[in-house]
Each structure stands twice: as structure tokens, then as C-alpha cells.
Amino acid sequence: MKERSRSAVARVRTQSSWLxxxxxxxxxxxxxxxFGYYSLSGFAGSALVQLAVIWPQTWIAVGALxxxxxxxxxxxxxxxxxxxxxxxxxxxxxxxxxGVDAIESTAIVLLFVVGGLWTCLRIL
Amino acid sequence: MSANPLVQLFxxxxxxxxxxxxxxxxxxxxxxxxxxxxxxxxxACYSGLVTGLALAFVPIAKExxxxxxxxxxxxxxxxxAVSAHELDELQNxxxxxxxxRERDRQLRLFADTEAKNKVAETNLLKHGYELDKxxxxxxxxxxxxxxxxxxxxxxDDRTAFDAAIAAVQTxxxxxxxxxxxxxxxxxxxxxxTATANLTAITPEQPSTNFTETMAQIxxxxxxxxxxxxxxxxxxxxxxxxxxLVRQHHPQLHIFVMEGKGDAKEAGYWQGVADGIRxxxxxxxxxxxxxGWINGCLEAFKAIEGPKLLIFDEVTYLYKxxxxxxxxxxxxxxxxxxxxxxxxxxxxxxxxxxxxxxNAKDLGVTAGIRSLFKPIAIVSNHxxxxxxxxxxxxxxxxxxDGKKAVMQMCDRSACGRAVYDYVNDCWQSMPQLDNLxxxxxxxxxxxxxxxxxxxxxxxxxxxxxxLLSVETPEPSRAITRFGLSGEQINEVxxxxxxxxxGSISSVKRIxxxxxxxxxxxxxxxxxxxxxxxxxxxxxxxxxxxxxxDFRYLGGx
Numbered sequence: 309m310k311e312r313s314r315s316a317v318a319r320v321r322t323q324s325s326w327l328x329x330x331x332x333x334x335x336x337x338x339x340x341x342x343f344g345y346y347s348l349s350g351f352a353g354s355a356l357v358q359l360a361v362i363w364p365q366t367w368i369a370v371g372a373l374x375x376x377x378x379x380x381x382x383x384x385x386x387x388x389x390x391x392x393x394x395x396x397x398x399x400x401x402x403x404x405x406x407g408v409d410a411i412e413s414t415a416i417v418l419l420f421v422v423g424g425l426w427t428c429l430r431i432l
Numbered sequence: 433m434s435a436n437p438l439v440q441l442f443x444x445x446x447x448x449x450x451x452x453x454x455x456x457x458x459x460x461x462x463x464x465x466x467x468x469x470x471x472x473x474x475x476a477c478y479s480g481l482v483t484g485l486a487l488a489f490v491p492i493a494k495e496x497x498x499x500x501x502x503x504x505x506x507x508x509x510x511x512x513a514v515s516a517h518e519l520d521e522l523q524n525x526x527x528x529x530x531x532x533r534e535r536d537r538q539l540r541l542f543a544d545t546e547a548k549n550k551v552a553e554t555n556l557l558k559h560g561y562e563l564d565k566x567x568x569x570x571x572x573x574x575x576x577x578x579x580x581x582x583x584x585x586x587x588d589d590r591t592a593f594d595a596a597i598a599a600v601q602t603x604x605x606x607x608x609x610x611x612x613x614x615x616x617x618x619x620x621x622x623x624x625t626a627t628a629n630l631t632a633i634t635p636e637q638p639s640t641n642f643t644e645t646m647a648q649i650x651x652x653x654x655x656x657x658x659x660x661x662x663x664x665x666x667x668x669x670x671x672x673x674x675x676l677v678r679q680h681h682p683q684l685h686i687f688v689m690e691g692k693g694d695a696k697e698a699g700y701w702q703g704v705a706d707g708i709r710x711x712x713x714x715x716x717x718x719x720x721x722x723g724w725i726n727g728c729l730e731a732f733k734a735i736e737g738p739k740l741l742i743f744d745e746v747t748y749l750y751k752x753x754x755x756x757x758x759x760x761x762x763x764x765x766x767x768x769x770x771x772x773x774x775x776x777x778x779x780x781x782x783x784x785x786x787x788x789x790n791a792k793d794l795g796v797t798a799g800i801r802s803l804f805k806p807i808a809i810v811s812n813h814x815x816x817x818x819x820x821x822x823x824x825x826x827x828x829x830x831x832d833g834k835k836a837v838m839q840m841c842d843r844s845a846c847g848r849a850v851y852d853y854v855n856d857c858w859q860s861m862p863q864l865d866n867l868x869x870x871x872x873x874x875x876x877x878x879x880x881x882x883x884x885x886x887x888x889x890x891x892x893x894x895x896x897x898l899l900s901v902e903t904p905e906p907s908r909a910i911t912r913f914g915l916s917g918e919q920i921n922e923v924x925x926x927x928x929x930x931x932x933g934s935i936s937s938v939k940r941i942x943x944x945x946x947x948x949x950x951x952x953x954x955x956x957x958x959x960x961x962x963x964x965x966x967x968x969x970x971x972x973x974x975x976x977x978x979x980d981f982r983y984l985g986g987x
Contacts, residue, residue, distance in 0.1 A: 314727055314730055314731060315723065315724060315726075315727025315728070315730075315731075316723075316727075317727075318723050318726035318727040318730060319719070319720060319723025319724070319726075319727065320723075321723075321726070322719060322722050322723045322726055322756075322757055322760065323719050323723070325757065325759075325760075326719060326756060326757065336523050336526075337474065337477070337519040337520070337522050337523040337526070338519075338520065338523045340477075340478065340481065340516075340519050341516045341517075341519035341520040341523065342516075343481075343516075344481050344484075344512045344513070344515055344516025344519065345513070345516045347485065347512055348509055348512060348513055348516075351488050351505055351506075351508065351509035351512070352509070354488065354489075354492065354505055355502060355505045355506060355509070358492075358498050358501050358502040358505060359502060361498040362498050362499060362502065426492070427492055430492050430493065430495055431492070431495070431498060431501070
């Protein structure tokens, strides 16, 4: 009985230490740091709209960036469709933007658009 | 550590005297408040991040004037950028510190191994059955005169001694069967099989045979690693060896950890092991498996007195352990290193049994692997696997290379050859008793279930005991306290293995001693002796029922 309880305690200890290590491996300050960096993109979108409110000529830049963002999403959609169909050309296309991978670059563009749109809706 | 002074300022503890002084210099009294508010660097970073986000978005949400909103958004963005950068740096520092700690630990481990290797070398010389040729010439010169004089005579004595034993054995087993017949018929006692094999070995073979080596290993225990492909006969070798070990060391606690959980092989350990822990390794989750290993090791460490751990299926178990609980595995390696050098004096040993000899697969460096004595078994049933094993540096090859080893396999009655670390040579393996009851070569069960070893007269052990001056025949006559001299000696030995000041109990002393248990000594019978010991000041009773005591030394 004593030996069994000892081995149960050892098992629980091993399980908890394994869980702690897994959490330690994934939940680092790096996640918060990345979130901070990417939220800057949202700030940029928001600031651009605010600037356009003060200085109307900037609306041209806002419009141009909006079109660029739209093109990016269209490009992304075509890529995803191509990859899903197994088209050879889709594998050649590069998702990278600002030196980060597809999901992160999409998040950056999305945050930029959301920041700008949200500010537009609040201020205008 | 980053060279950025801001990073240094925010490093670790803002409340340190140094950081308080810097903050006081920069912000006056407000500095103290800042350091109290942000006790750590991480807290400062996260506060910056949250404040930045609030600065950027709250004015927009509150529909403040555009100019003010733009200012706060830019300020918030700046704060978030700095905080994110600081968090990144903080994580870099943490990673760097962890790498550095790991590097230090590796270096310490390496230094320990070097030191332990030296100790092991010295031990080896002291035991005298293997001379390391890598030693400096002066050291070899220093030890050779003494050993040259002493070794020659004992060899002659030994030969005469062995001849005498063979004569006595032949006389004892006056049976119509000749030795040559036994060579084919096998399943005789280990000793007779050995004699039979003597005739089978060709003259160019070393003059020793492996059965003698087994007797030497059993007599002079060391920690070792037994390696061989599946079905090579590792289990058979170890189980036969354990029976010999039991003859020479009746008080040794044999603890078996078996990761295969195969009922067919249970016979290997039955009747000889004091504790058997078995698990079906392939059916358990890695976490459960590691928990089981840790539990077993804790139980083994808790055993007092001389002990031997048989760790079977280490190749698989070590792999799972390394992957699941690296730190726990490293601790075990350190424990192993400790045992390899100090285990002899503590009378604690480990025998690992596995399939591969590659140091990486065993989770250690080649240096640490070499601390354990190697035994490698190859068979001519699987020449490819045998060649793969012989291709490693785990054991040296004979001068004629792999071919010579395979020839030894062909000459062996069981088609196997074994590396003998005691004589540093390869030898044909004798036919050993299959104690599991299942023949893996023919995939068939033996006709009869494995019977426990018959109490045969052990002529060799008896003669050695009679001739040896080191181990006088223990007196079994009852002397004092209703106990024999041997039993009192046993209690004394158990007590003296305790640290002075350590707490134990009469029950534990009795339970950990195989001799006392086997001779049916009850706890009550020991009480008189323990009372006497407390009067002489060797122990002190801790409880009124006189069960738990503190050992004070002075035996």
C-alpha cells in the first residue's frame, strides 16, 4: 500500500512538472511582446484616420492604403484557393510580409484595417 | 545581458538598492514610489503595455477631439513599442540565463565524470583484475612490482583449486553420463555445464571460460550494462548470474524493474529477487511510465543495506524518460555516476539491460557509459544485428575482428558469444539454464514449468568459504539475547550502515535484512539486544513503545 501511494505521488509529481514545463515553453513574454508589436499596426491605422480628420488631403493616402489592404486580402484568398486545389503556382507564391509568416502578416493587415475602420466609425 | 542601460535598469528587481538609487537620482522621491509600484521588470513592461493600449484607444472610445486623440494614440503607440521591446529583451535574457545554467550543469557533469573516472580507475587497480593500459608508465611501474609477485602465485593456486573442485564435483556426480554427453544434453547444473564447455573451447581460446567469469562477477559485484539484440540471451544470462550472486551475497536486496511486463519471462526473477516491479511499457502513457520509474527508484533508494537494481529494457524506458522528463532523467544519470564510484563502498549496484550500446540512445556521453562495466551478447541467429553491435565502440573486438566473434558463436552450444569485461576478451557462451520456461529460439514453452533452483551442494562456495580467511564461517550457535552470533553481527552491520543521528526502527532493521527474515527472527526477539544497545549508548529510544530509535554511533 505504502509503495503504491509512493508511486502515485511520484506520478502526480511527474505529471505536474510536465504540465508546468509545457506551460513554461509556450507561455513566454514573447507572446505579449508580439501582441504589442502587432497592435502598433492598429494604432497606425487609427492614427492615419485621425490625421485625415485634421488634414483632409490625407484621405487619399487612407483610400490608397485601404485599396492595398483589399488587394492583399484578394491575393490571400486566391493563394488559399490555389493551395486547397493543389495548384502548382500557389506553392510558388510567397506569403511573407514584413519578414513574418502568412498568419502573422494577415493579422497585421487585419489590425491595421480594424484600427482605421473603428476610428472612422467613432470619429465621423 | 543587454548593453542597453534601460534594460539593465529594468532587469530583475527594481527594488534593489542599486535600482532604487538610480530611480531616486532620476525622479527624486517619485523614484521610490515607482520602484515600489513596479517591483519587477516584467511588471513594469506589462504595465507599460496596458497603459499604452489605454492611452491609444480610450480617447477614441470617448470621442475626444481629433487633435487630442491623435496625440494620445501616438504616445500610446510609443509606450506599447517600448514595452514590447522590453518584454522581448526580458525573454531573451531569461532564455540566455537558462542556456547558461544548462551549460554550467553540463560542465559540472563533465568535471564530475572526469573525477569519477579517475576514482573508478583507481578502484579497478585496487581490485587487480584489470589494468588500464592508458595509465601513465610511472603509475603502472609503481603498482606492477607488488602485483607481479602476488598475481602469479594465486593463478597457480587458483588452477590447483579449480582442479580440486572439478575432482570433487566429478566424484559427487558419479553418474553413467559422461561429460561429453552432457555437452549435448545440457540442462545440467551451471557448474557441470561449465566443465563441459571447457572441453568445447579450442586451444587458441583464452584459458578462462565464461562460467568462471560469471562466478567472479557474482563474487565481486560491480555496476554493469548488459547489451544484446532481442533474444540474444540477456535475461537468461542475468537470471543465472543472479542465482550465483545470491549464493555469494545472501543479504543483498535484489530489486527488479522490468519494463516489458511479459509473463513468459517472470521466471527469470522469481525466487531470487526480493522485489519485482513490472509494467507493460508499450501499453502505458509516457507520463505513467515515467511516474512508475520514479516510484520504483524511490523505493530502491529507500532500501537500506546492500542492494542491487536490475533495470530491464532500458533502451525503451530511457528514451521515453528522456523525452518526457529530461530533468528527472538527468538526476538519475547523476545518481548512476555516483553509484559507479561510490556504490562499491555503499554496496549499491545497478545492472542495466538493454538492446543498444550507443551512448546517445542510452542518454549519456561515452565517458559516462564507460563507468559501467560492459557485457555484450551476440548470437549467430541474427548475424546482421550482431555485426551492428560489434561495429560500435561499446566493447573492443578481438584481433581477428568480427569474424572471430562469429566463429565463437558457431562453436558455442547455444550459438552465442559474449564479451567478458573481467578478462577483456570475447568468449563462447555456455549453455545456461532457461529459467523463464519459454525458449525464444524455438518459440516453445519448456515441458515443465521453471522450478526454483534446487538446493544443490555448492562445493565451490563451501570450499572457498573454508579456505578463505576473509569470510570465516559464521557461528550459528545461540550466544546472547537469544540470538546467534551471525544474527547479532547482522544487526550490527545494519546499524553501522546508518548515519550517526539518523532515525530508524527495529521493524525496519528486521524487514530490510533477508537473513533475519529468513531465519524467522521476530521483532520481539530483537528487543533485548536493542535494550542492551540503548544502555551502552549506541542508540536512543525515541518512543515509549521502544520501536523507533536514533542511532548514536559507538558500536
